[in-house]
Amino acid sequence: MTNTLSPAWIAVDWGTSNLRAWAMGADGRVLAEAESDEGMGKLAPSDFEAALLRLITPWLAGTPPVLACGMVGSRQGWREAPYRAVPCTPLDRAALIAAPTTDPRLRVTIAPGLMQADPADVMRGEETQIAGALRLMPGYDGILCLPGTHSKWAHISAGEVVSFQTFMTGELFALLSTASVLRHGMQGSGWDEAAFDTAVTDALSRPERLGARLFSLRAQGLIAGLTPDAARARLSGLLIGMELAAARPYWLGQRVTLIGAEKLSTAYARALAAQGVTTGRLSVTDCTLAGLASLSPQHEATPQ
Template sequence: MAARVRFRRSAYSAVVKGKVASSGTLGLLVSLAAWFERMARTHDRGRRQRPRRVLSQRFERTRSRAMPQNRRRQNDPTARRIGVDWGTTHVRAWLLGAGGRVLDVRRDDRGMGRIAGDEAAFGAVYDTLVADWPDVPALACGMVGARQGWIEAPYVEVPTALIGLASRAVTVTSPKGRRLAILPGICQREPADVMRGEETKLVGLALEAPDVASSGFALLPGTHSKHAALEEGCVVHFRSVPTGELFDVLGQHSLLRFSLERDGAYDAIAFDDAVLEGATLRAGELTAALFNLRARSLLEAFSPAAARGRLSGLLIGAELALLDRERPIALVGSGGMIEPISRAFRVLGRPAPRVFDGDALVRRALAHLAALLEGADI
């Protein structure tokens, strides 16, 4: 194209300089050359300008992609507050908008267990998590308020109103001047028991299902499962059952580990049979039944998946036998524990519990309680 343009320009110059003899031919060539010149200028302008427009558009798109979402969050007018769930093994923080809507989420594996007793470490982790978020009111729950946490938020004794927990929060200030309110846990004197973190899920449950909070029973499975009796929005008593911890210890550190399936798969029939058995066994009988797993794997064609199903079924069956049969039950949790426990309810012929997502309840509770502390709308 460039060669053709150069030819047209030279032809036009020749015409203008009188190098073409015929006047008739001269007029025609002058017209043609002028047209070629206009086309050449248009083409040159396009070649000079189009790349600038394209580059500008590409730069704008690249700049938009490169600008971190989190930098734009610094001045996000929709951000209302920050909610933090700081457990033993990890910490999660949510930037929340109106109505508790999640705008952003951060995670870190420096739970209380890794930095216990190190006040400076807690402050550094928190400042890193929220560094580019707006400085809005923040509320935390969980082991961050334990005796080995950032600061101790003393337990509140049962019976206690769930909504009233906000008034018992304690506040810390991070090295960068960020204030964080921390909710207390709940304790029971007789029989002695404690919970820290689960009470926030119960607050969310009371907001989500007022009928359960009025007269119901909550089952929160986990490392240390919690069974909580609720009346008129209060926790009146509760029990901790270390089902998850027993399963992990027996399955990973006892002789039974040589008999269990390692990839998490379990035999459903063996599980069902063990749930029925576990729900009827006394404590001494349960421990004998646990060792029976090892003997059967040595003497029978008892597969690792069947052994895993039996261990899980015995422990879950024994736990569910402790539940109050007179109250409607809410199952609060997330992840892999919900399916086997729901199955165990069916095996035992008990009404299916209402299932609630534990993470969603925590976020809702933190947003609601933080608003109460501020005296603001959620």
């Protein structure tokens, strides 16, 4: 961050909790990267410009355009970027929204998210990852699963997002393991693969029993010596299994590619493999940068 750079453009992924930025060369290489904990959830609309400047000022010598995605475009963000309705391409340069700035070096545009009317659903940030996945896998038709706090399953065909479904699996795990009665048996960060596998199978076969199975984690910790490692793995397996049961129309007999953090993607891949589904994997960062690159001036100038 101490050296002045002249990138061709700057990529920004601005989530609820964190802000990440990359200085990009004209050839698509990452020249530098930086991040902070100044996510959307900590900022008022008037705070976004200063937060971004604190991170990327050394990169602004040539006034490069800044392309941003994620919660920065939400109603509580820098400026709301209205959702685009599916079925549609994941990104559209014509739909970019300019953010209000006072520093003459800043030229910031925000990519909008996607919406689905029935069943009602929305995404912000994942559409950019999906666009990047389609650049990395030209002609891809199938399912993209994006595990996370709010996991997404998206049906992709002919370069468009046909439909998608969101599951609050990650948020439920966080709440149940840290703020419910189950927290007393969830200490540490260990793992038990056998316990995970059993819980996935249990939830897939009897999803209506989830509430009872969850409380049994507490009871088994009290009377049967269930270890924290096994409890955490079983909680994860129950929740992911519940998600897979509901998302079955997306993955059954389909080509599935995972876009997510390594540890979480491994858990989803393991759960799906038990159902006979072999999954591909892509990096979140690679997909985000490839998606934003499709909106960059360099991409616009490249013959298609």
